[in-house]
Each structure stands twice: as structure tokens, then as C-alpha cells.
Amino acid sequence: MSAATYRVSYDLGCLRSLKKLPDRVSAKFLDMMTRFMSDPTAHGLNFESVRGTSDRGVKSVRIDQGYRAIAFITGQDVMFLHVNNHDEAYRWAERRDVRVDPATNRIRVVESVEVKEAVSASAELPAAAAPDLFNVIPDERLLALGILAEELPKVRQLGDQDALDGSQDAFDATSYDILIALAAGYPDDEIRAIVGIKGPDEDTEKKTPTTFANVIASDESRQHIFIPETEEELRRVFEGDLEGWRIFLHPDQRKVAYRDYSGPTLVRGGAGTGKTVVAMHHARYLADQIKKDPTRSSERVLFTTFTTNLALDIQSNLQALCPEHLEGSPPRIEVINLDRWVSQFLKRKKFPREIVYFGDNKDRLDGIWREVLDRHSLPELSEEFIRAEWEQVVQAKGVMTEGAYFKVARTGRGTALDRKTRASLWKIFSDYRASMIDEGLAEPDDAYREAIEILKAEAPSLPYGAVVVDEAQDMGEQAFRLIRAIVPEKTSGDRNSIFIVGDAHQRIYGRRATMTACGINVRGRSRQLRLNYRTSDEIRKWAVSVLEGVSVDDLDEGADSLKGYTSVFRGPAPELASFSSEEKEVGALIEWIRAVKAQGTLLGDIGVLLRTIGQIDSIARKLDDAGIESIRLRPNMADDRWQPGVRLSTMHRGKGLEFQAVAIPLLSKSIFPPPWMLKGAADDVDRRNILQQEKSLLHVAATRAKKLLRVSWSGEPSPLIVTPKKE
Numbered sequence: 001m002s003a004a005t006y007r008v009s010y011d012l013g014c015l016r017s018l019k020k021l022p023d024r025v026s027a028k029f030l031d032m033m034t035r036f037m038s039d040p041t042a043h044g045l046n047f048e049s050v051r052g053t054s055d056r057g058v059k060s061v062r063i064d065q066g067y068r069a070i071a072f073i074t075g076q077d078v079m080f081l082h083v084n085n086h087d088e089a090y091r092w093a094e095r096r097d098v099r100v101d102p103a104t105n106r107i108r109v110v111e112s113v114e115v116k117e118a119v120s121a122s123a124e125l126p127a128a129a130a131p132d133l134f135n136v137i138p139d140e141r142l143l144a145l146g147i148l149a150e151e152l153p154k155v156r157q158l159g160d161q162d163a164l165d166g167s168q169d170a171f172d173a174t175s176y177d178i179l180i181a182l183a184a185g186y187p188d189d190e191i192r193a194i195v196g197i198k199g200p201d202e203d204t205e206k207k208t209p210t211t212f213a214n215v216i217a218s219d220e221s222r223q224h225i226f227i228p229e230t231e232e233e234l235r236r237v238f239e240g241d242l243e244g245w246r247i248f249l250h251p252d253q254r255k256v257a258y259r260d261y262s263g264p265t266l267v268r269g270g271a272g273t274g275k276t277v278v279a280m281h282h283a284r285y286l287a288d289q290i291k292k293d294p295t296r297s298s299e300r301v302l303f304t305t306f307t308t309n310l311a312l313d314i315q316s317n318l319q320a321l322c323p324e325h326l327e328g329s330p331p332r333i334e335v336i337n338l339d340r341w342v343s344q345f346l347k348r349k350k351f352p353r354e355i356v357y358f359g360d361n362k363d364r365l366d367g368i369w370r371e372v373l374d375r376h377s378l379p380e381l382s383e384e385f386i387r388a389e390w391e392q393v394v395q396a397k398g399v400m401t402e403g404a405y406f407k408v409a410r411t412g413r414g415t416a417l418d419r420k421t422r423a424s425l426w427k428i429f430s431d432y433r434a435s436m437i438d439e440g441l442a443e444p445d446d447a448y449r450e451a452i453e454i455l456k457a458e459a460p461s462l463p464y465g466a467v468v469v470d471e472a473q474d475m476g477e478q479a480f481r482l483i484r485a486i487v488p489e490k491t492s493g494d495r496n497s498i499f500i501v502g503d504a505h506q507r508i509y510g511r512r513a514t515m516t517a518c519g520i521n522v523r524g525r526s527r528q529l530r531l532n533y534r535t536s537d538e539i540r541k542w543a544v545s546v547l548e549g550v551s552v553d554d555l556d557e558g559a560d561s562l563k564g565y566t567s568v569f570r571g572p573a574p575e576l577a578s579f580s581s582e583e584k585e586v587g588a589l590i591e592w593i594r595a596v597k598a599q600g601t602l603l604g605d606i607g608v609l610l611r612t613i614g615q616i617d618s619i620a621r622k623l624d625d626a627g628i629e630s631i632r633l634r635p636n637m638a639d640d641r642w643q644p645g646v647r648l649s650t651m652h653r654g655k656g657l658e659f660q661a662v663a664i665p666l667l668s669k670s671i672f673p674p675p676w677m678l679k680g681a682a683d684d685v686d687r688r689n690i691l692q693q694e695k696s697l698l699h700v701a702a703t704r705a706k707k708l709l710r711v712s713w714s715g716e717p718s719p720l721i722v723t724p725k726k727e
């Protein structure tokens with residue numbers, strides 16, 4: 001074969017079979033395929049017929065003397081299905097049949113054999129212990145879910161979970177996913193959602209003709225089929241691991257990421273549903289478009305998020321996904337957290353003040369507050385209330401004059417304020433602002449406002465064609481106004497301008513904004529993801545139970561819910577452990593870490609998430625005494641996963657991390673939520689907001705766990721914990 005127009009694709013089964021073979025075979029196959037990709041005319045492939053196969057499109061290709069690749073050829077498509085040593089490859093190919101399945105909009109790779117032969121022909125299919133795993137499930141239900149008729153006899157042979165786990169290669173990839181979800185006990189609608197198959201009533205999309213060429217490129221097929229666009233991409237997949245998020249998106253994720261939008265877009269979804277993954281793929285999609293268009297060569301995509309460490313994670317994940325867009329100078333995708341972007345921008349613009357984020361200067365602001373509050377006689381309001389009013393109303397909404405403060409809507413604030421009180425408060429706020437300027441300091445909201453003003457006054461000079469925003473739930477009004485100012489709506493339209501992902505259930509920094517109010521109109525372009533890829537369904541359910549009674553916005557003017565939120569796999573129930581003393585609790589935590597390690601989990605894949613830095617210090621000492629290595633994760637520093645040691649992190653810093661096993665200790669009533677926070681509440685509404693934020697924090701911490709979650713306390717449990725268990 002030597003025509004330049006062939007489209008080459010790789011079934012997931014092919015990539016998996018390749019990973020089982022010696023590296024040199026994979027290297028040879030890769031070499032052969034990259035050469036074919038670069039110049040099919042010079043490096044044609046010799047396809048040979050496979051004797052005995054019922055499907056005439058199934059062919060073999062010689063890799064070397066000992067190994068063969070099996071492919072399926074039709075029209076202009078070459079799809080690789082399997083690689084193995086000569087005899088096994090032929091045996092595998094003899095009974096394979098490739099077909100278009102209009103019901104699922106996928107390409108299916110079927111082993112078309114009779115029952116006895118099927119089992120013996122599938123070398124990896126283990127002997128069934130007792131043929132009962134799916135026995136209670138009638139054929140009609142299996143077929144309606146998408147299992148192929150030819151596969152039914154093999155399904156009936158699967159005796160137990162071990163047999164199913166070992167039979168991956170014996171089934172079409174979609175069928176295997178269906179069986180795994182069935183065995184885990186999911187109901188049919190959830191199985192369809194997990195596997196990405198529409199139910200008979202949902203299938204309302206306009207259908208393109210179901211030719212092989214169309215179906216192989218469908219979002220559904222591409223859940224299991226990889227179509228490389230460049231040799232580089234092929235190399236990365238062959239040489240790296242098969243991380244699902246990079247290659248095989250769920251059809252719902254692909255539909256959101258790989259398309260154009262007529263204006264700003266919002267993607268919501270519970271923890272672990274792949275919002276960051278989708279945002280990264282969309283950034284890549286946008287950068288690919290820029291790359292293809294020479295007239296846009298100076299354009300860039302700004303990928304921004306809330307915290308530095310999340311930006312660092314995204315940078316390294318994008319490096320794995322599309323390095324070609326990060327390596328240029330300047331790179332086509334620029335990843336930076338918004339605070340840093342602003343401070344760099346203002347520095348270039350010679351902004352004379354220092355922006356206060358953390359550390360010593362924060363103490364200087366506290367000092368200014370003390371002096372200002374001493375100078376003014378306070379109305380009947382607490383210091384906490386006044387400072388919260390400054391942060392949540394004056395600064396958050398960018399109020400600059402007394403007149404504006406009289407008029408501003410104080411949404412979310414509990415205590416009503418009459419005009420006279422507002423006038424007294426404004427004197428305090430003006431004094432504080434003037435003193436802060438005198439000291440040469442600025443708060444982040446001041447910095448955002450300054451940047452917005454500069455951008456509005458300047459002729460458009462920034463190179464950004466689009467902004468992608470992650471963790472939007474933690475950004476405030478000024479941040480969104482700034483994002484809009486970075487990519488202002490053009491007279492030619494607002495196409496692909498802003499792509500925002502977030503989840504208000506995970507709002508942990510107390511900021512809140514309504515996009516429409518900030519000039520970002522996402523109406524009609526809001527999407528939702530529902531499948532949690534990170535956390536087992538059992539842990540997910542517990543994490544959701546923590547949020548009971550919490551009502552959550554949709555980052556705009558409506559409400560959000562976690563309806564339909566499900567995990568793609570199941571696991572052990574979270575362990576809730578109660579102790580009579582903290583000493584016993586920490587002792588048991590140490591034993592738990594040892595047991596998890598003994599079961600094969602690396603220490604670095606165990607996270608202990610705590611509410612305060614003081615608690616981290618204390619647990620670190622106790623782990624040290626017990627001879628267990630630990631690493632404290634600090635804000636603004638990436639986690640070097642190669643370093644051994646249990647990860648100790650605050651719940652806040654835990655956002656953006658994930659671990660096989662997570663422990664959340666010290667959740668006693670007297671410690672969590674921290675009493676000082678509730679004591680500092682300005683009024684009942686503030687108190688409710690604090691409790692809501694702490695619930696979100698516990699929810700975030702719990703959803704960092706993949707397979708194991710352990711929650712513990714001593715004495716009385718925190719009221720935020722559901723269902724206690726005795727020691």
C-alpha cells in the first residue's frame with residue numbers, strides 16, 4: 001500500500017497488545033508507522049491476507065521475522081487491531097471481524113466463534129470457576145446494552161470477577177466496558193452513560209451516514225480508537241503509558257472539547273469529571289487552529305487558573321498532551337495563574353504598588369486595619385463585619401465612591417445597612433484605601449481593577465485570541481472582568497473567546513461571581529459533565545453526602561445540582577473511624593498507612609489531608625517518630641511525585657491533587673470546622689457561608705481519593721460528618 005491519502009488508526013486493543021511485547025518490537029512497529037506517516041509513497045506497507053478469516057478486510061503486516069501486526073483495511077482507512085508473534089497474531093486474526101455498529105455509532109471488533117472454540121481460542125480467557133457472573137442477566141438485556149450477539153456465549157462462560165478481569169482481550173473494547181459496569185452492579189442507564197452509549201429514546205442527534213469512514217472518526221469510536229495527527233503524537237502514545245485522558249476521551253468530553261463556540265462557554269461538572277482534562281484538550285484544539293492558519297501566527301491561548309500549583313500541574317500535563325504548543329518562544333499556549341499574570345502585566349506597566357498575596361505584607365495590611373479602626377469610632381458593627389464588608393462588597397465589586405457604595409447591591413450579606421451606617425463605613429473604607437496607597441501596597445482586587453482600566457484604555461495589544469479558565473468557582477468578579485478585558489468582544493464576533501470550567505460545589509476561597517454581570521454571556525453555551533473518573537462511586541457518594549443542605553449556584557444566575565453524577569468504577573466503602581483520644585486516633589492512622597503500604601500502595605500515593613498547617617506539623621512529627629517518611633506539600637510548589645513519602649497537605653492545597661488512598665484525620669467537633677472561624681462570623685449569614693465553605697472543603701478533600709478514603713476523629717465527630725462508627 002502506498003497511497004498518500006490513507007488514514008491510519010489504532011484500536012485500544014492494538015496498543016494494549018503492543019505494551020505486552022518486548023520494547024524492541026514496539027520500537028520497530030513505531031519506526032515502520034512513522035515512516036509510513038511521513039511518506040507513504042516511499043515507505044508503503046505490505047498487507048497480506050489472513051487465511052481462514054471470514055472478514056476479507058483483515059490483513060497482516062510483517063514487523064520482523066517473528067512479529068506481525070493485524071490490521072483492517074477498508075476504503076481509505078487502515079485500522080490496526082493487534083500485534084503479536086507470528087503464530088499468535090494469525091490465530092488472533094483468523095476469527096476477527098470488524099464492523100460498523102450504527103446502534104452505538106462505533107466500530108466493533110468481534111471474535112466470531114462458537115462457544116467452545118471461543119473460550120479456547122481466547123488464550124487470555126481464564127477458566128470459569130462457576131458460570132454464574134452474568135447468569136441472571138437475560139440475553140435481551142445484554143444485547144440491548146450493546147453486547148454483540150457473537151459474544152453472548154463467552155459472557156456466559158465468565159464465572160467470576162477474576163475471570164472477567166482477565167478476559168479483556170477476548171471482547172470488543174465497548175463490550176468489555178459494558179461487562180465491567182454490569183458486574184459492578186450499575187443500573188442500565190448509568191452503564192450507558194459510563195460507556196457513552198445513547199439510550200433508544202435519547203438518540204436525537206442528526207445522523208451522518210453510517211459508513212466506516214464516518215463512524216471511525218465519531219466521538220463514540222474515538223473512546224477506543226486513536227487516530228494520530230502527527231508522527232510526534234504517534235510516538236508519544238507508543239512510548240508513553242496509555243493514560244486515558246490523553247487519548248481516549250469519553251464521547252461527552254470529546255464533544256465539549258473539540259468544537260468551536262459562537263461565544264463564551266461554561267463547562268460545569270462535579271469533582272473528577274474531567275473538567276481540567278476537557279479544558280486542556282480545548283486549549284489544544286484552539287492552538288491547533290492557530291498553528292494551521294499562517295495569518296494567526298502571533299496569536300496565543302491564555303490558559304489560566306486560580307492557584308500557582310494548579311497552573312504548574314496543567315503546564316506539565318499539557319506538556320504530555322501537546323508539547324508542540326508549549327515549546328515555542330513565546331509558546332502557543334501560555335499557562336499561568338491569574339494573580340501572577342496580573343502582577344507581571346502591572347510590572348510591565350510600571351504599577352507603583354506592591355500587590356499583597358501572602359506572608360509578611362499581609363501582616364502590614366492587618367496593621368493598617370488596626371490603625372484605621374482605632375481612628376474611627378465604630379458603628380454597631382464588629383471588626384470582622386467591617387473587614388468582610390470591605391472584601392466582599394467594596395473590593396469584590398470594585399466600589400470606588402461613596403455614591404456607588406450607597407447604591408451597590410450587597411447580595412449574600414446578612415445584615416442590612418441603612419444610608420447613615422453606610423456613610424460611616426465609607427469613611428473607614430476611604431481611610432483604609434488611602435493608608436494602603438500611602439504604604440505602597442495593593443490588594444489583588446486593586447491589581448485586577450488597575451489592569452482592567454489599563455486594558456480598556458489601551459488599543460488592543462495583547463496577543464491572546466482566547467482564554468481558557470480552570471477552577472472558575474474560586475474567582476471573583478474582578479477576575480472575570482479582567483478575563484473579559486483580556487479578550488474583549490470584537491466587532492466581528494466573540495467566537496471561541498472564553499472557555500470556562502468550574503464547579504461551585506468546590507468553592508473553597510469564599511469568592512463568588514456571576515458571569516453575566518461581568519460581561520461574559522454563556523447563555524446557550526453551558527455544558528455539564530457527569531462521570532467521575534477519579535473517585536470510586538462509594539467515596540463519591542460519601543463526599544456528596546457532606547454537601548447535604550448546601551445550595552449551589554451555576555457560576556451564573558442559576559442553580560447547579562449534581563444530578564446524574566456517577567463514578568466510572570466502584571470500590572470499598574469509605575472508612576469512618578471514631579476514637580476516644582487523639583493519641584489513639586493518630587496511632588490508628590499510622591497503622592492504616594502501614595497496612596495500605598503493605599497492600600502495595602506507594603507511600604507517595606497516600607495523602608493525609610488536614611485543615612491547618614499546625615496539624616500538618618503535628619502529624620509530620622508523629623509519622624517521623626513512627627519511622628514513616630512524609631513530605632509536606634506547600635502552596636505554590638508542585639509535588640515532585642518521584643520523591644518517596646506520604647503526602648501531608650492542607651485541604652486547600654489538596655485541590656488539584658489525587659491519591660490512591662486519602663486519610664482525613666482530626667475531624668472532631670472541637671476542631672472542625674475551626675472554632676475561630678465560626679467565632680469570627682460577622683452575622684448568621686456569614687456563619688452559614690463559613691459552614692458551607694467548610695463543607696465544600698471536606699468535599700474537595702474526600703474527592704481527592706481514588707480508591708480508599710479514611711475519615712477519623714476523636715471524641716465527638718464534626719457536625720459536618722455523616723454516619724459515625726464506633727471504635
Ligand SMILES: Nc1ncnc2c1ncn2[C@@H]1O[C@H](COP(=O)(O)OP(=O)(O)OP(=O)(O)O)[C@@H](O)[C@H]1O
Pocket residue numbers: 243244245248249250253269270271272273274275276277278503506532533534656658703
Ligand atoms: N476520559 C478519561 N479517561 C481516563 N481518565 C480520565 C478521563 N477524564 C478524566 N480522567 C482522569 O480523571 C481525573 C480527574 O480529571 P480532572 O482533574 O480533569 O477532573 P476535574 O473535573 O477537573 O476535577 P476537580 O474538579 O476535582 O478538580 C484525572 O486523573 C484524569 O486524568
